[in-house]
Amino acid sequence: MGGKLRLGVLVSGRGSNLQAILDRCADGRLSAEVAVVISNEAEAYALERARQAGAPAVVLDHRAFPGREAHDRAIVETLRSHGAELVVLAGYLRIFGAPIFAAYAGRIINIHPSLIPAFCGKNMHGLRVHQAAIDFGVKVTGLTIHFVEPEVDAGPIILQHPVPVLEEDTAESLSSRVLAFEHEKYSEAIQLIAEGRVKVEGRRVRISPPKSEG
Numbered sequence: 001m002g003g004k005l006r007l008g009v010l011v012s013g014r015g016s017n018l019q020a021i022l023d024r025c026a027d028g029r030l031s032a033e034v035a036v037v038i039s040n041e042a043e044a045y046a047l048e049r050a051r052q053a054g055a056p057a058v059v060l061d062h063r064a065f066p067g068r069e070a071h072d073r074a075i076v077e078t079l080r081s082h083g084a085e086l087v088v089l090a091g092y093l094r095i096f097g098a099p100i101f102a103a104y105a106g107r108i109i110n111i112h113p114s115l116i117p118a119f120c121g122k123n124m125h126g127l128r129v130h131q132a133a134i135d136f137g138v139k140v141t142g143l144t145i146h147f148v149e150p151e152v153d154a155g156p157i158i159l160q161h162p163v164p165v166l167e168e169d170t171a172e173s174l175s176s177r178v179l180a181f182e183h184e185k186y187s188e189a190i191q192l193i194a195e196g197r198v199k200v201e202g203r204r205v206r207i208s209p210p211k212s213e214g
């Protein structure tokens with residue numbers, strides 16, 4: 001493999017996962033570079049983080065397009081024009097339509113703050129996910145990084161990491177403990193892809209050993 005994997009990161013909000021990726025690209029822990037950051041929300045703090053790191057930041061407000069397809073097509077054009085090879089969803093709160101899947105089939109990943117298939121699916125995002133885990137009474141929750149398919153939160157799982165639920169946890173405290181692991185693990189998963197070690201077989205994702213040890 002040649003140069004660094006070029007990432008197109010899609011965001012809608014605060015962008016702490018984006019920040020973790022930018023930091024790891026900058027210090028070399030991640031053999032990737034953020035080719036473009038796209039937000040559907042002009043006010044997203046993630047855009048500011050991108051600008052501070054010198055990464056191109058583009059706003060594509062879905063409300064300014066006649067429909068989902070047109071918005072998706074604009075996203076694909078922007079990703080392509082910046083040479084993005086892998087689409088990384090980092091707190092992106094919109095559902096995709098056909099144009100993105102046609103252009104980036106098998107090359108879109110997402111992070112979700114629970115152990116899928118628990119506490120996921122439509123409208124399960126933010127603190128709601130953690131509140132649902134607490135209300136259900138699970139003792140362990142965590143995070144999942146997965147390929148994105150048209151069905152929400154249903155694509156093949158690349159990596160999961162468990163996080164215990166503590167007696168005194170609130171949605172906020174649990175969320176911040178899970179988030180700290182998200183920041184580490186998302187880059188780990190991207191690095192595996194950058195190293196060409198991730199292969200999808202049906203629903204299963206096979207991770208091969210590092211080339212040097214292989």
Ligand code: GRF
Pocket residue numbers: 013014015016017018090091092111112113126179182
């Ligand atoms: C994270 O919890 C992520 O798992 C979920 O949305 C949140 C985004 O947080 N998909 P941030 O914008 O990266 O800080």
